[in-house]
Amino acid sequence: MTQETARQTLQRVFGFDDFRGGQGAVIERVIGGRSTAAIFATGAGKSLCYQLPALHLPHLTLVVSPLLALMQDQLGFLQRHGVAAASIDSTQDRDTVREIMERARRNELKILMVSVERLKNERFRHFLRQIAISLLVVDEAHCISEWGHNFRPDYLKLPDYQREFDIPQALLLTATATPAVIDDMRDKFAIAAEDVITTGFHRPNLELLVEPVPAAERLEALAAWLAPQQQPGAAAPTIVYVTLQHSAEQVARDLSARGIAARAYHAGLDSETRDAIQQGFMHGELACIVATIAFGMGIDKGDIRNVVHYDLPKSIENYSQEIGRAGRDGKPSRCLTLAGRDGLRVLENFVYGDTPERAGIRHVLDEIATAGARPERQWPVLLNTLSRDSNVRLLPLKTLLVRLEMHGVIAPRYAYLAEYRLRYVEPAETLVARFEGERADFVQLIVDNVPMARTWGTVDFERLYQAGAAAGLDASRGRVITALEYFQEKGWVVLEAKRMTDVYEVLTPEFGIDGLSDTLLAEYQAREASEIARLHAMLDLFESTTCLTWRLAAYFGEAPPSGSSGCGHCSVCHGRIASLPPAPPLPEPDVQTLQQALAPFIARHRDTLGEAPGPQRMAHFLCGLAMPLFTPLKARQLPGFARFEAYPYGEIRDRCQALLAAGETPN
Missing domain, CATH: 3.30.70 (Alpha-Beta Plaits)
Incomplete structure (x- = not known):
């Protein structure tokens, strides 16, 4: 099929005159039967790269997406253009799901969207084996790579699913892939180098500004910057990103008190409230959203004029995604970072919170060894139960199971x-x-x-x-x-x-539990160090002495135009090189304060589990980081929980270790 035929479909079905960027090249390859990767900047039209080919492929196009919001946004677009598409998600009742499956069996659907977790469902997998599928689409495909941000262990199984369901080709879509991540994606899906289409990350209409402000002055600075743009009847659509849910609530309240109408949006709100806020923003009834990263995925609003980072983003990749929501209509838009280093401790603590205890890793290995001693060598796993019993959080536990597969200890057989x-x-x-x-x-x-x-x-x-x-x-x-x-x-x-x-299946029934426990813990600690380095790379970007726009593009492998000294419209090109203000000094945590905060937790831990907690567990408690066993212990209700959440996790862990070594923990 020629690009001209595809262009006719583009005009007739979707109402667009011509392809943008690399769309035509991707679509031609997909319709031609080649597995392809599309690395497009946020807002550059990745979705069309599967939506149009689906109309020309003989069978179903199966789309795997990490978020319900992404699916719903794309589904709404397809239905408005008369494309037979549906999604299956956890909000639907069984009759709805059954009807969608029947439509697929009757070849009445061209596109079906699901989450990656749906592919673990035995009944759904049985259904997929009964139908013909032309194309597997992996949205947010960087999630497959351990070298990228937002790594999702379940994504690693997608190449196996492609083979299991006899799907002849795959299309990978992402906006945030470094060269190392692209190589990883290509390797896992056997994509030729010439079938990776990259449009570049430079968005000439985005003005990148870094104007860091000390934490105590940040709200006033934000209000002063926003006020001229938030006049009644002419308010500029704006997203303000913060790290924590309570920060979203506080900043929204404070802006509203200063005459700037704002609403908080975060995962702690009920779905009805979130939907109402999102729809109000989409329809122009609400101009300013103060949000955690729960907001934005799947938001296709072209006229967002401002994206503000009140707190530090989680990584350069997250920053790129979040600013990419501004100015999708091509008009000038501003991306302002006000944050200082005060938010760095919270982000670092999130990273440390995902590293499990060695005892938790060993618990999992003990279970595997026990299963490997049985004649059938089968190990059934209920993830929530194993998470509770091992005290390893769900995402790190899924990562642990994938790592054990990579070590050749276990292999998934069925679910x-x-x-x-x-x-x-x-x-x-x-x-x-x-x-x-x-x-x-x-x-x-x-x-x-x-x-x-x-x-x-x-x-x-x-x-x-x-x-x-x-x-x-x-x-x-x-x-x-x-x-x-x-x-x-x-x-x-x-x-x-x-x-x-x-x-x-336990492939290696006899293995050294202690040695493997140490190896796996070292791998977690290496990833921990990598994530911390990613945070500091982001700080280096914001404090760059060279053009911010081209420094950001270079991170994703894009070279600046020959002879270019800068974009001409970022804060560095304006002559303002940023120095992020340090975090406010914190009082030294003395032994007595630590003991008082720990005493109720240690007492309850002893009463319930018959032993005192170790230093890592104590530090999680004091820094307010979740652990599965904190639920049965009701640890969050104890007065010392999160008492030191503003402190570096490593420092608190070392203090707890010193208390234990000196025998100074409360009895």
């Missing part, structure tokens, strides 16, 4: 929902009467061995298997699930499933 419940829509005897012979006997076996408690019955697969063996019938788990899903499709029963269980 299943551990618990199924059913409710009869019609009498059970009517259901049995629909079948004859062996099938009728099999259905009767199900009816007889799923005891009903009032209206619902829980399926016991082992009981069914044993009853089937005694009766000479195949009542294997797979056959039972297939039958139950068929009954539901016909409307004869209502089926509910929960408690996802991942089953791994």
Whole structure:
């Protein structure tokens, strides 16, 4: 198919006159059957690179996206243009999901969007094996790389899924990939170098400004900068980014008190409130949003004139994504950083909070060793349960499992929902009467061995298997699930499933637990150091003595134009080189204050677990960092929790270690 044919579809379906940037090159490759990567700047039109080819490919295009907001925004665009598209997500009821699957089976859908977690669902995977898929699209594809930001362990499984579902080609989309990340993505999906299309990261309409202000003066500086742009009837759409939820609330309140109408947006608000705020912003009824990074993904608003970083962003990649939401209409827009080094401790503490204790790593390895000693060498994992028992947070735990795969200790084999419940829509005897012979006997076996408690019955697969063996019938788990899903499709029963269980095979049943524990902990600590270095690279960018625009582009591998000395419109080119103000000094934490803050936690820990916490656990408590065991301990309710959240985690951990070594912890 020629680009001219694709251009006709572009005009007829989407109403655009011509392709932008590298869109034409990507679309031509995808329609031609080549796996491709599109590395486009935020707002440069990545989504069209799969939306248009989907109309020309023979089968379904499956889109994997990390966020519901991204899916909903893209889905709305497709439906407005008459493209048969749908998404499956956790907010939908079973009837809605079943109807979407039926539309896909009937070839009535061109595009189906899901989260990567959906691919772990046994029933959904069974559905995917029944249909033909032309293209796998990986949105925010940098999540697949350990060398990038926002690493998502589940993304590492996508190349295996592509093979499992016999999908002939893949399209990777991202706005924030460094050269190392691009190489990693290419390697995992076998993409040729000539099939990586990069449009460049330079946005000439964005004015990058770094005007750091001490924390105590920052609110006044923000209000003074915004006020001329927030006049009634002519308010410039603005996003102000902060790190913490309570900061969003406080800054929004303070701006409103100064006559600048602002609303806070963060993950702590209920979904109805978040949706109302987002829609108000999208429709121009609300000009200023003060938000954590929960806001912005999937926001396709062309006229955002200002993006302000009141606090430090999490990385250069996050900064690039967030400023990329400004000026998508091509008109001049300003990206202002007011932050100083006062926010650095909080961001560093988030990084330290993801490094598990050695004891937690060892707990996981002990479980694997036990499973490896069994004849079948299978290790069933309920993630939430394992997280609680090992005291390793979910994301680091998922990363640990991926690392164990990479070390050749375990391999994923399948996933299943551990618990199924059913409710009869019609009498059970009517259901049995629909079948004859062996099938009728099999259905009767199900009816007889799923005891009903009032209206619902829980399926016991082992009981069914044993009853089937005694009766000479195949009542294997797979056959039972297939039958139950068929009954539901016909409307004869209502089926509910929960408690996802991942089953791994233990490939190396004998391994040195202590040595591997040390190796894995060292890998976490190396990633910890890498993330801290990423934070300091961001500080170096903001304190750059050379053009900010071209310094940012160089980070992503883009060279400045030949002979260019600067963009001419960033704060450095304006002659203002920034020096980020230091964090305000903090009083030295004395032994008595530490002991007082720790005493209730140590007492409850001893009473509940029979032992005192170690220095890492104490530091998590004092710095207000989450740990799974803090929930049963109700640690957040204790007066010392987060008492030292403004202090560097490493310093507090070392102080706790010193207290333990000196025997000065409270009894």
